[in-house]
Amino acid sequence: MLVSRTPRALLAVAVTVTASALLLSACGGSAGSSAPPPTKQIGQNDINPLARDQVKDGGVLQWGVQAYPANFNMLAIDASSGDIPPVIQSFEPTPAIADAAGNWNPDPDYVESFKLVSTDPQKVEYKLNPKAKWSDGTPITWEDYKSEWQALNGKNTAFQPLSTAGYASISTIDKGADDYAFTVTYSPKLAEWSNLFNVLYPKSLTSSPDEFNHGWKDQPKVTAGPFKIDNLDKTGNNVTVVPDPKWWGDKPKLDKIVFKYYSSANVEVDGLASGAFDFASVSSNIDAYKRTSAMKNVTLRRANLPNYREIVFNGAGNSILNDQKLRVAIIKGIDRDPIAKAEISQLIPNAKPLGNHIFLPGFDGYQDNSAGYLYNQDEAKKELDADGWTLASGAKFRSKNGKQLTIRDAISAGAKSSLDEAQLVQQQLAAIGVDLQIVQDDPNTFFDEHITPGDFDIANFAQMGDGAPPVNNAQSWFTTGDQALGNSGRIGDASINKLLDQASAELDQTKRFALLNEVDKQVWALGHSLPLYQRPSIVAVRNGLANFGNSGLASYDYTKIGWAK
Template sequence: MSRVPRRLAMVAAPITAALMLLTACGGSGTNSNAPAPKAALGQNDINPQDVANLKDGGELKYPVQDYPVQFNELQGDATSGDIPPITRSMMPTPSIEKADGTFTANKDYVDSIELKSKDPQQVVYKLNHKAKWSDGTPITWADYKSQWQAVSGKDKAFVVLSSSGYSAVSDITKGADDYEFTINFQPKYAEWFRLFQVLYPKSMTSNPDEFNKGWAEKPKVTGGPFKFGQADPTAKTVIVVRDDNWWGDRPKLDRIIFRNISTTGGAASMDALASGELDFSGIAGNLDAYKKAQTIPGVVFRKATLPNMRWVLFNGSGDSVVKDPELRKAIIRGIDVASITKAEVSQLIPDAKPLGNHIILDGFPGYQDNSAGYTYDAEAAKKKLDELGWKLDGQFRKKDGKQLTVRDVVPAGNKASDEEAKLVQNQLAAIGVEVKIDEVSNDGFFDKQVIPGNFDITHFANMDVTNLDTTTVDYKLGDGGDQNYGKVGNDKINALIAQASEELDDAKRMELFNQIDKQVWDLGHSLPLYRRPSIVAIKDKLANFGNEGLAATDYTKIGWLK
């Protein structure tokens, strides 16, 4: 499945959500217990077929881990990674990512996107005159300008998920007509191509109430190959149907049914796949699910390499016991990431290694291991805890009469989080730190636990790393650090992020990312574990779909082989 800009997933969650879970290892649906084969960076695995080989009609039963709380994916409540797969089947996607991680103009909406000038930085859009909203209104430069104004962060009445990128835009000016405009940046913005991966109509983005609440129950206007059919919050399904007024290539499917499966990637989703209730399911690192899927007739695996990682996040805010950065770093040294990696993914990826970088994952350009001094060393951890005044008193440590007890919040039914939490619990007990695992409802895990900082530590997947947007929202402190849930950061990191944001040279930007990562290690912000071995189990007759890698999904070409 394609990447979307969400890290949130119990997964992944980030994601995490089903879409994000759908990244992966693949191969044939045999009964072998061999490790899932590797996937090359920059490639995808979607069973590519000429649309002439596909049936006209049919449906796709698509699992999601969260029913959408909001159909405006730019709004602050739209944290789940399951929202973009739904919305982007219906809404314009002007800038789309390819399998190799580069971006291009989606010709259904944009004739061209060109970096016209580097200093001052200007990007020129020329729009497809055929593009229109479902109410017949043309899609023009005014829609783009209105979205920028809403998401820029300047008007606090608009509650946005992230203003990253948009906040660097100084103005959007009309060109020769309503179908041409220039984006002016001040300061410069390195990853300018990431803007407008989704577009909403001016009728929504020009009004704060409409932006924040108007699309909570359903979208009011669409502009994609599919249009809104129905949403059933009781059955937790969203149905989109083919839009006959679509001006691009006619979609092969009649409809897509997005169905909430709370334990995507586990036994329930494998049973649903076997019974025909689903047409595919993410597996991630769940070995039991992988083996189960191998027994389902007509099911194969599809693979791709994505910048998705599992991590342990620390809470440095409020009254959390791990508010002290030195304590966080001591605890980090008491966690054996190598053994966790081996336990969780070695049967699927035998050569999997612990990550030494929060921002650039192994296998991606610019990766270097910055973990020196923060790797597992139980004796060093004990010594540091002693120095901090946390003395062993019986089985666990105390300071000023208070026992060192860390609350580890995990979502119920998530195998990876549960297993990781138990391993961390045992490892930290060995250095005198008590870990209490607090298993909470999977429903609203992020909204009720992670976002408000209701944890000491927690586990989930960060689904979209190795880019500026993720770096900003995860590690910046203050405005723009929308998903820095532990509130751990400093002015130096903020300054480096600002510098990276303006650096148009990719190699130099990677150097800055590594400088940021060293600071992140030094603050004990979080502990990266391993790159996720995501897996998609999918019906073998489903074509042009499965694991897009970094590429955006082309909903018009998904279909069933004749």
């Protein structure tokens, strides 16, 4: 699952472990079944939950990943792959964890409590678990939290974080009665504060810009989780972790987790069939769905996440699409209906194009804001003409000032959904005189070497809702000068920045969601990106694997994952 983890994680391939806001069944699919899954309620997941005494001691989990960590500091800007968090969270602290409904709570292994004690000024009190220690024996204290905030708040531009979302709203972190208590004060207010510190690093990492940016590229220097590093195989792109005997919480059930590299969806599905992997992502991949449905001793597990496929535009100066009028015209030249039908109609017969970048149908806050930006070839042609991109007599493609209208569409090699979408868009844009060139890049370096640096005109992703609250997810449209953070296309403006700031500080959910919908309207107007369709969430899991599968919005408890007795 090659996922780019901006504040809203981006998926470059057709499959992933957790996927989609669609209302899908939590029950497993039987062998040979190919019917579309039934609907179910949002806020549930499908992980074969078993009590600890029903799980064997020992065993190995073979966990497929499609990218080796570019940086073991998952807060750094180059740690953009969505395959990094599952690896890191096995051996680093997770002070905030989510349940299946997306509610964030303290992880008792690290935090005894956090609670809002004042709204004006907004203050949150933390009480830490004094048993928690780093692997070098150093206690985990309030100073680690303060140092991480200072690295992520954006004030010291020498730090290069993936996102400052939420942390930039903290004004102070003050020590409490002892080293295991502190108070966080927010100014401006932050409605969605509870998911902050969902991973914690030692102050030895976060107090130094050079250490933060580069110090953990090769390996983690300190850990504090139920597992520890056993082997880093950079040649095979595999990471092996084993239980840490210094761990103070419940002993992990597994003897080992091997995060194993796979190059494509077919390779992962082949691995599930052969025993090389213990689960395979299916999502909207029809071939993978049919193959895994027919496998013996495999269960299809389904859950809900606010995920969708989209086309991202590059508005930076190095791209031909740095022209807002051109981007909007291109949007009107793309027919999303046949794209949705071609990709997921066998799983979701009534799939429709999306009308919102922030909220999805079935989730609070959704409204269709796409009016005025729908498929209309005639309007697209007129707007291209008006923008100076004209079609000369006998020419196949438009040009302006002697330059042909050629757009590079960057996709991840081996991603069937991306290639299918790109080819359909290529045909549609050719009909209005636009030359779309499809460029397939190495999936292992797709984000780090192409998307993050802005080496594309348009690109096909899936936006992966990871349980983060809407305001934090909406940071993908925040412009922050040279550090555009999660805004891959560098498209935004001061008005959107202001609305996001207002939404972030608005404690009333109705008002907050209204502000975010205004953001979405302006995102449409800027031609930031084009949402295509919601993605189903289906994962094929080997029978007997407990407390693992399709986690939905929930965090995994690595100590409970194992094989049923």
